[in-house]
Amino acid sequence: MIYGVLAYAQRDLRRWIRSPMNVISTLVMPAAWLIFMGVVLPGTDKGYLDFITPGVLVMTMLNAGLFGGSSLMFDKVLGYLDKFLAAPTPRESILAGKIIFITVRGLLQALVIQIIAILVGATVLSLWAYIATFAILALFGVFVASFGTTIALYLGEHDSYAAAQSFLSMPLYLASTAMLRYDQMPAVLFYIAKVNPLSYAIDAARMASSGTFPLLEVAVLVAVSVVMALLCIRMFRRATIS
Amino acid sequence: MNAIETNGLTKVYEGSAVVKGLDLRVNGEIYGLLGPNGSGKTTTVNMLTTLVRPTSGTASVCGHDVTKDSAGVRRSMSYVPQDMAVDIRLTGWENVELFAKLYGIKDKTERRERIEYVLDIMNLTDRAGDMTKKYSGGMRRRLELAQALVHRPEVLFLDEPTVGLDVTSRRSIWEYITKLRGSGMTIFVTTHQMDEAERYCDRVGILKKGVLLNEGTPGELTSGLEDVVIVRTDSGLPRNLPDGVTPVKLENGEAVFSASDGADSLDAILDSYKAEGGKVFSASVRGPTLEDVYMQAIGPGEEAPFDEDRFRNMMRRR
Numbered sequence: 001m002i003y004g005v006l007a008y009a010q011r012d013l014r015r016w017i018r019s020p021m022n023v024i025s026t027l028v029m030p031a032a033w034l035i036f037m038g039v040v041l042p043g044t045d046k047g048y049l050d051f052i053t054p055g056v057l058v059m060t061m062l063n064a065g066l067f068g069g070s071s072l073m074f075d076k077v078l079g080y081l082d083k084f085l086a087a088p089t090p091r092e093s094i095l096a097g098k099i100i101f102i103t104v105r106g107l108l109q110a111l112v113i114q115i116i117a118i119l120v121g122a123t124v125l126s127l128w129a130y131i132a133t134f135a136i137l138a139l140f141g142v143f144v145a146s147f148g149t150t151i152a153l154y155l156g157e158h159d160s161y162a163a164a165q166s167f168l169s170m171p172l173y174l175a176s177t178a179m180l181r182y183d184q185m186p187a188v189l190f191y192i193a194k195v196n197p198l199s200y201a202i203d204a205a206r207m208a209s210s211g212t213f214p215l216l217e218v219a220v221l222v223a224v225s226v227v228m229a230l231l232c233i234r235m236f237r238r239a240t241i242s
Numbered sequence: 243m244n245a246i247e248t249n250g251l252t253k254v255y256e257g258s259a260v261v262k263g264l265d266l267r268v269n270g271e272i273y274g275l276l277g278p279n280g281s282g283k284t285t286t287v288n289m290l291t292t293l294v295r296p297t298s299g300t301a302s303v304c305g306h307d308v309t310k311d312s313a314g315v316r317r318s319m320s321y322v323p324q325d326m327a328v329d330i331r332l333t334g335w336e337n338v339e340l341f342a343k344l345y346g347i348k349d350k351t352e353r354r355e356r357i358e359y360v361l362d363i364m365n366l367t368d369r370a371g372d373m374t375k376k377y378s379g380g381m382r383r384r385l386e387l388a389q390a391l392v393h394r395p396e397v398l399f400l401d402e403p404t405v406g407l408d409v410t411s412r413r414s415i416w417e418y419i420t421k422l423r424g425s426g427m428t429i430f431v432t433t434h435q436m437d438e439a440e441r442y443c444d445r446v447g448i449l450k451k452g453v454l455l456n457e458g459t460p461g462e463l464t465s466g467l468e469d470v471v472i473v474r475t476d477s478g479l480p481r482n483l484p485d486g487v488t489p490v491k492l493e494n495g496e497a498v499f500s501a502s503d504g505a506d507s508l509d510a511i512l513d514s515y516k517a518e519g520g521k522v523f524s525a526s527v528r529g530p531t532l533e534d535v536y537m538q539a540i541g542p543g544e545e546a547p548f549d550e551d552r553f554r555n556m557m558r559r560r
Contacts, residue, residue, distance in 0.1 A: 006342035009328065011336075018331040018373075079325025083389075084400075086291045086311060086321035087344040241295060 001096075004089030008097025008103070011174035012071065016105060026067060030060040030113050037179070039120050053179030054133065054205035055118045057110045061141045062172060066165045069148020070158060072098045077157065085240055095236045098149060099229070103141035110137050110148030125209055137216065140201035143225040146232035153232075153239045169186065177202050192193055197224050245397050245428035246290060253285050253452075260285045263299065264450040272419060272429045274439040276315050276532075277449035278540055283432040284324070286449070288401050290430070293502035304396050319397040320390035327560070328382050328389075328479045330375040334366050337374060340398070342369045345393035348491045360388040364418065380411025386417060399430045404435060416442045422507060440464075440532035448539045453467040460532050467530035471506025471511060475499045477520030485509035 009133035016022060034056045072095065075081045084094050111134075118124055125133075152161045175189060176198035182190055191200045197220070204217035246268040257275040266273075275283050288294035288435055290301055292312040300307060306314030328337050338357045347353045353506075359367050361367050364384040369377070374385060383403065388399060397401040403419070404412040412435075420426050420442060439446050440460040452552050456463055469485070474496055488509050488518040490498040501507035504527035 003346065003348065004344055007340055009334070011340050014336065015329060015331045079323050079327035080329075082323045082325075083321065083327060083341075085293055086316060086319075087341065088316040088346065089344045115527060152268065241293075 001094050003089050005100065006088075006098045006225070008094055009101045012098065012101035013104065014221045016101075022187075026064055027060075027064060027112055029129065030056050031116055033059065034113060035120060038122075039091075041144075048055070049117070049120065049122050051206075052124055052179065053114075053122050054090070054209060055173075055176070055202050056067075057113055057133065057137060057205060058140060058176075058201045059173050059178065060110045060113050061106040061137050061201070062144055062198065064109050064147045065141055065144030065170060066169055068098075068102030068145055069150075069165070070161050071102065071151040071152075072149050072236075073152035073156065073158070073161065077155065081240065084108065091240065092233060095135035099142055099145045099232075100218055101136055102145035102148075103172055106141045106145075107138060109132060109141070110134070120146060126211075133205045134222065136201060136208060136214070139218070139221045139225055140197070143197060143221065143228050144223070146225070146228040150228070150232045152234045153237070154236045156239075172196060172198050200224075208225050243470060244271075244302075246301075246303055246430060248290070248299065248301040251286070251289060251296055251328065252290060252298045254297040255296065260452050261289070264452075264454055266447070266454075268428055270423070270426060270428050270446075272423050272431060272442060273442035274428070274443035274446040275441055275449055276434075276436070276536060277302070277432075281449045282452040283449055284454075287321070287401055290315075291319065292316060293321075298525075301547065302370045303386075312391065315362050318395060319399060320384075320393065320395040321399045322386045322390050322403065323361065323399065324401040325405070325460060326379065326386065328374045328377070328385050331373060332379075333371050334361065334374055334377070334385050334388075335370040336384055338392055341389040342392045342516060347393065347492055356392050356394075359392045364388040372507070379407050379413070380414065383407060383411065383415055384418070387415075391422070393533050395427070397430065398422065400429065400431045402432060402434065404438060412438065430508070435531035436531065436536055448536055450540055453529060456535065461533045464530040464532060467534055468500040468502050469507070470528050471499040471501055471504055471508050471525070472528075473499070473511060473525045474523040475515065475516065475520055476523075477518070480511070480514035480518050480520060482514055482518070484514060497515070523535050 027194045034053065039051050045056045054231065075084070079115040081094070085091060114130070148165070151164055155161050155164060175192040177193055178198065182193065183192060200217045206213035207217065244267045246266060246267045248264050251261060251264040252259060264286060275286060277283050285294060289296050289308060290303060292308050292315050295309060302308065304318040306318060308315050313391060332340070334397045335357060338360060339353070342353045342357055347356060358367070359400060361370050364387055366384060366388060368379065369381065374382060377385065401417070404415050407415065416438060419429055419431070431443065441459065445457065445459050446463065448455045476495055479492055479497055483489065484507060487501045487510065488500050490500050499507070508525060508527050512525060
């Protein structure tokens with residue numbers, strides 16, 4: 001099982017690395033966001049850059065996950081999936097490989113964003129704070145990769161998914177604690193932000209940066225990731241066996 | 243034990259049966275499943291390769307039941323679907339390596355040897371390090387065969403193996419397939435190419451609306467049919483036809499007849515035209531072909547419902 005999962009993940013990573021345009025394009029948005037909001041905007045200080053960096057890291061994972069959601073759907077449409085399904089490797093390893101690939105790719109992109117943040121003046125944290133932050137990002141990555149993959153398999157074709165992706169990405173980001181603290185939000189936004197998994201990932205990353213262990217946030221993230229992964233497995237089985 | 247065996251294999255989609263009570267026995271041969279689009283060929287292959295669950299009936303590959311032991315089926319066979327799906331950003335070697343891993347060949351030395359071996363058989367060794375983006379259609383199909391062969395399957399399923407390929411590539415693909423049969427492998431092919439099926443398949447089955455109409459060697463199937471006489475003329479059909487000659491059709495100045503002995507009948511038909519003052523530009527005789535058998539079995543004008551997925555994939559390939 002593990003062997004097959006790694007083979008699938010390696011295939012996707014190789015394909016991704018050999019497509020430089022894909023590598024760069026997914027970095028532009030969060031980098032621009034970070035530099036614009038954290039550095040260029042008048043009246044912002046170093047404190048605000050430190051405040052939004054976790055949000056931008058989570059946004060990087062969000063975009064990477066939603067972007068990667070279409071990957072399995074493409075494998076299906078283009079005929080790769082039939083070949084994989086006829087191989088003796090357990091079928092769920094196709095899905096597991098995909099989720100791992102999407103998450104690892106997101107983490108690599110987040111790492112680049114983290115380096116850019118430090119270069120433009122974010123406070124340098126302890127190694128443990130970074131490890132904790134990236135562990136939280138990985139957890140969130142699994143959630144968002146499962147989420148994107150489930151929706152893409154459900155919609156079954158690229159145009160609808162592209163529409164869903166742009167429809168989901170910005171609102172999820174804006175209706176979270178990425179830019180504002182809970183106490184700065186109007187009531188409506190507050191409640192939306194409270195049920196938005198993005199907020200939990202961002203809050204957790206912030207707490208990790210400041211040295212506290214985000215127990216509640218991590219527990220929520222684990223719960224939503226497990227539920228979403230189970231939904232994704234169900235959708236995968238529905239989309240593959242008839 | 244039959245390499246492929248089905249008993250009353252049936253698939254029903256939304257109330258309508260796509261495959262109805264199929265009984266097949268296939269062993270150590272190239273078996274061609276023929277039929278128009280929508281006749282159930284791909285569904286049959288998908289059931290045998292465990293991609294689709296049968297509604298009723300049983301099927302087994304190398305003794306493994308497709309529903310009870312689908313993992314066993316997948317270990318003993320390989321499947322090359324119709325869509326040419328090789329990863330264009332991977333090299334030929336890496337494409338085969340992926341499948342070597344998926345088939346669980348964990349020992350590095352063994353894996354390397356097997357990859358080298360199948361690339362060599364498919365004549366791709368020189369280009370193994372190139373991205374498959376640069377491969378021609380024929381090379382991509384050969385690479386897919388290499389992927390399928392890397393775990394030494396006992397049974398190979400090929401869905402339209404020569405679709406979209408030029409004449410030379412088609413021929414070389416069939417030569418490879420024939421070679422594999424020579425090594426004892428069972429090969430199950432679906433195809434629309436009657437001439438290819440006639441030439442390369444040991445046995446064929448003709449499927450119409452999910453039912454097997456005819457089955458046998460191409461020779462057996464054509465032996466029941468009469469010779470075909472084709473006359474190009476501007477005079478239509480002769481009023482008095484010789485005995486034993488049946489008119490089949492008259493189209494675009496071409497009169498087609500069937501007769502048990504084509505050569506004798508040709509003379510007799512020409513005599514009839516001459517006696518009636520008809521003008522004949524050319525005339526020819528040929529033996530019955532598998533296409534004749536097919537057309538007789540399927541009948542004219544069978545249009546399958548439009549398959550959007552298939553069409554999209556075809557458009558992409560062009």
